[in-house]
Amino acid sequence: xxxxxxxxxxxxxxxxxxxxxxxxxxxxxxxxxxxxxxxxxxxxxxxxxxxxxxxxxxxxxxxxxxxxxxxxxxxxxxxxxxxxxxxxxxxxxxxxxxxxxxxxxxxxxxxxxxxxxxxxxxxxxxxxxxxxxxxxxxxxxxxxxxxxxxxxxxxxxxxxxxxxxxxxxxxxxxxxxxxxxxxxxxxxxxxxxxxxxxxxxxxxxxxxxxxxxxxxxxxxxxxxxxxxxxxxxxxxxxxxxxxxxxxxxxxxxxxxxxxxxxxxxxxxxxxxxxxxxxxxxxxxxxxxxxxxxxxxxxxxxxxxxxxxxxxxxxxxxxxxxxxxxxxxxxxxxxxxxxxxxxxxxxxxxxxxxxxxxxxxxxxxxxxxxxxxxxxxxxxxxxxxxxxxxxxxxxxxxxxxxxxxxxxxxxxxxxxxxxxx
Amino acid sequence: xxxxxxxxxxxxxxxxxxxxxxxxxxxxxxxxxxxxxxxxxxxxxxxxxxxxxxxxxxxxxxxxxxxxxxxxxxxxxxxxxxxxxxxxxxxxxxxxxxxxxxxxxxxxxxxxxxxxxxxxxxxxxxxxxxxxxxxxxxxxxxxxxxxxxxxxxxxxxxxxxxxxxxxxxxxxxxxxxxxxxxxxxxxxxxxxxxxxxxxxxxxxxxxxxxxxxxxxxxxxxxxxxx
Numbered sequence: 001x002x003x004x005x006x007x008x009x010x011x012x013x014x015x016x017x018x019x020x021x022x023x024x025x026x027x028x029x030x031x032x033x034x035x036x037x038x039x040x041x042x043x044x045x046x047x048x049x050x051x052x053x054x055x056x057x058x059x060x061x062x063x064x065x066x067x068x069x070x071x072x073x074x075x076x077x078x079x080x081x082x083x084x085x086x087x088x089x090x091x092x093x094x095x096x097x098x099x100x101x102x103x104x105x106x107x108x109x110x111x112x113x114x115x116x117x118x119x120x121x122x123x124x125x126x127x128x129x130x131x132x133x134x135x136x137x138x139x140x141x142x143x144x145x146x147x148x149x150x151x152x153x154x155x156x157x158x159x160x161x162x163x164x165x166x167x168x169x170x171x172x173x174x175x176x177x178x179x180x181x182x183x184x185x186x187x188x189x190x191x192x193x194x195x196x197x198x199x200x201x202x203x204x205x206x207x208x209x210x211x212x213x214x215x216x217x218x219x220x221x222x223x224x225x226x227x228x229x230x231x232x233x234x235x236x237x238x239x240x241x242x243x244x245x246x247x248x249x250x251x252x253x254x255x256x257x258x259x260x261x262x263x264x265x266x267x268x269x270x271x272x273x274x275x276x277x278x279x280x281x282x283x284x285x286x287x288x289x290x291x292x293x294x295x296x297x298x299x300x301x302x303x304x305x306x307x308x309x310x311x312x313x314x315x316x317x318x319x320x321x322x323x324x325x326x327x328x329x330x331x332x333x334x335x336x337x338x339x340x341x342x343x344x345x346x347x348x349x350x351x352x353x354x355x356x357x358x359x360x361x362x363x364x365x366x367x368x369x370x371x372x373x374x375x376x377x378x379x380x381x382x383x384x385x386x387x388x389x390x391x392x393x394x395x396x397x398x399x400x401x402x403x404x405x406x407x408x409x410x411x412x413x414x415x416x417x418x419x420x
Numbered sequence: 421x422x423x424x425x426x427x428x429x430x431x432x433x434x435x436x437x438x439x440x441x442x443x444x445x446x447x448x449x450x451x452x453x454x455x456x457x458x459x460x461x462x463x464x465x466x467x468x469x470x471x472x473x474x475x476x477x478x479x480x481x482x483x484x485x486x487x488x489x490x491x492x493x494x495x496x497x498x499x500x501x502x503x504x505x506x507x508x509x510x511x512x513x514x515x516x517x518x519x520x521x522x523x524x525x526x527x528x529x530x531x532x533x534x535x536x537x538x539x540x541x542x543x544x545x546x547x548x549x550x551x552x553x554x555x556x557x558x559x560x561x562x563x564x565x566x567x568x569x570x571x572x573x574x575x576x577x578x579x580x581x582x583x584x585x586x587x588x589x590x591x592x593x594x595x596x597x598x599x600x601x602x603x604x605x606x607x608x609x610x611x612x613x614x615x616x617x618x619x620x621x622x623x624x625x626x627x628x629x630x631x632x633x634x635x636x637x638x639x640x641x642x643x644x645x646x
Binding site: 322326 | 474497500511515525528530533
C-alpha cells in the first residue's frame with residue numbers, strides 16, 4: 001500500500017467515530033494550546049530582552065562590585081549574627097557593599113582592567129520645558145561604552161560639560177517637534193544639594209537617541225554628574241555599589257573575571273546579564289511546559305484508548321485486509337499513522353486557538369499592564385515554534401499509538417473474519 | 421496449478437489435541453471449477469484458510485505452480501495478486517463507494533488511484549453494476565453487495581477464485597443469479613474456482629466435488645455435472 005494511501009485511509013478512518021475523535025482531538029488541542037502559550041510567552045520575553053540587551057552585544061563594558069553576597073540571611077528576620085573578622089559580612093549589612101576609594105583604586109590595579117568609570121547617581125527634581133511645564137527628569141551618567149542608538153546629533157565626549165543626550169520620547173522637554181530641531185536646545189534641570197539648596201543648570205541637547213526600556217531618558221555628561229552627585233552626597237563624597245570598567249585587549253573575559261575574583265570583586269559583562277535573564281526565562285518556560293506536558297500526557301491516554309477501541313471495532317476489516325493480501329506491517333502503519341494524525345490535527349486545532357489567544361492577550365497587554373512599553377510582544381508563537389509543537393505532538397501520539405497498532409497487526413485474520 | 425500435499429491440521433496439544441484435517445491431498449487444475457462440500461465441523465473452512473495461506477498446516481504443504489506458498493514466496497503478496505475471495509457476509513466497507521470497495525485489493529497492493537479505478541470500473545462492468553459506481557455499499561441490496569464482492573475478487577484477474585458460501589446470505593432468486601454469474605465469469609476468465617459450501621446443489625454445478633467428513637476426504641469426483 002502506498003504511503004499516501006495509508007495517510008488518506010487513516011485520515012478517513014478518523015471520521016468513522018466522529019464524537020470519539022472529536023473528544024480525543026479536544027484533549028490533545030488543550031495540551032497543545034497550553035504548550036504553545038507557555039513557549040510563546042517565553043519566546044516573547046526572550047525576544048524583548050534580546051532586543052533590549054542586544055545593543056550591548058560586543059560592548060566592552062563590565063559591572064564590578066564587591067563579592068560579599070555570599071551569606072545572605074534576610075534583612076531582619078533572623079537571629080543576631082556574631083561578628084567574624086575573617087568572614088564577609090551579611091548582605092543585611094548593606095553599607096558594607098559600598099565601594100571605598102581604596103576599593104576603586106584596587107579595581108583599577110587589577111590586571112586587564114582599563115577605563116574605570118563611576119556611575120554617579122544624580123537626582124534632579126524636575127526639568128522645565130520652554131512653556132513652563134515641569135517634567136520628571138530621571139537620568140543616568142553617560143559612560144563612554146554605553147551603546148545608544150543615536151538618531152540625531154552626536155554622542156558625548158569624555159569631557160563634555162554642559163551637554164546632555166535626550167531620548168526621542170523626551171522632545172517635549174525642550175519644546176521640539178522633531179528630532180533634528182531638538183539639537184542645541186536648552187534643557188534646564190533643577191536639583192537640590194545635600195543641604196536642600198535648589199540650583200538649576202541649563203544643559204544643551206547634543207544628541208537624540210532611540211528610547212529603550214533599560215536606558216534612562218536623559219544622559220548627562222560625567223563631569224557635571226560628578227559635580228552634582230558630590231553636592232548631593234550627605235558626606236560630600238558620592239557612594240557607589242558598583243563601577244563600570246572596560247577590558248584590555250590582552251586578556252580574555254574569563255581571565256579578567258578570575259583576576260577580579262582573586263581581588264574579591266565580581267565582574268559581570270552585559271552578555272552575562274543577558275544570559276542570566278535568558279536562563280531565568282528558560283526555567284519559567286520549562287516549568288510552564290511541564291504543566292502543559294501533564295495535559296498532553298492525559299490526552300495520550302485518550303489516544304491509546306481511542307485506538308484500542310478502533311482496533312476492536314475494525315477487527316473484521318483487519319481480517320478482510322489481511323485476506324485481500326495486506327501485510328501485517330500495512331495494518332501496523334494504518335493504525336500508527338492514525339495515531340500520529342490525531343496528534344497532527346489536535347496540534348493544528350490547539351495552535352489555531354493559541355494563535356487567536358495570542359492576538360487577544362497581546363492586545364489586552366498592550367492596552368493595560370504593558371501600556372507605554374514599546375516593542376514588547378508578550379506572546380510570540382513563531383512559525384518554527386508552531387512546526388516544532390505540531391511535530392512533537394504528532395510524534396508523541398504516534399508513539400502512543402504503537403501498542404494498539406502492534407496489536408492490530410497481530411490480529412488473527414481467521415478469527416477476525418469470524419468476529420461479530 | 422494449486423496443489424495440497426498431504427496436509428494435516430491439529431489444534432491443541434497432547435490430551436486436548438484435535439485433528440481438523442487428516443492427510444488431505446488435492447490438485448486444482450487451471451480453469452476448473454471445484455467444490456469442497458461438507459457439514460459444519462467437517463474441516464472445509466480450515467482447508468480453505470490453509471489453501472489461501474491464512475492458516476498454516478501442522479504437516480504437509482500447499483504448492484502454487486510447484487512453489488510452497490508459505491516458504492518459497494511472500495504469502496500475503498501471493499494472495500493479493502493471485503487469489504480472489506468471495507465471502508458469505510460480503511465484507512464490504514459500508515460507507516465507502518462501490519468503486520472504492522472494488523478497488524480495495526489494488527490499493528493494498530500499492531497501485532495508483534487512476535489505474536485501480538480503471539480496473540475497478542472494468543470489474544464492475546463484468547458484474548453489471550457499472551451504473552452504481554458512486555453508490556455507497558450500504559445502499560445496495562444483498563444480491564448487489566455480493567456482485568460487488570465478486571467484482572472485488574476479480575478486479576486483478578486472479579488465477580484462483582475462492583468462494584466461501586457465496587449464496588449463503590441470499591434469497592433463492594439472488595442466490596441463483598450469483599451462482600450463474602460466478603460460473604459465467606469463471607468460464608469467461610479461465611479462473612480456477614474453488615467453492616466451499618454445504619449446498620450440494622451449488623456443488624453439483626462444479627466440474628469436481630470434494631466431500632469432506634471429519635477432516636478427511638470422503639469422496640472426490642470429477643463429476644462434470646453442469
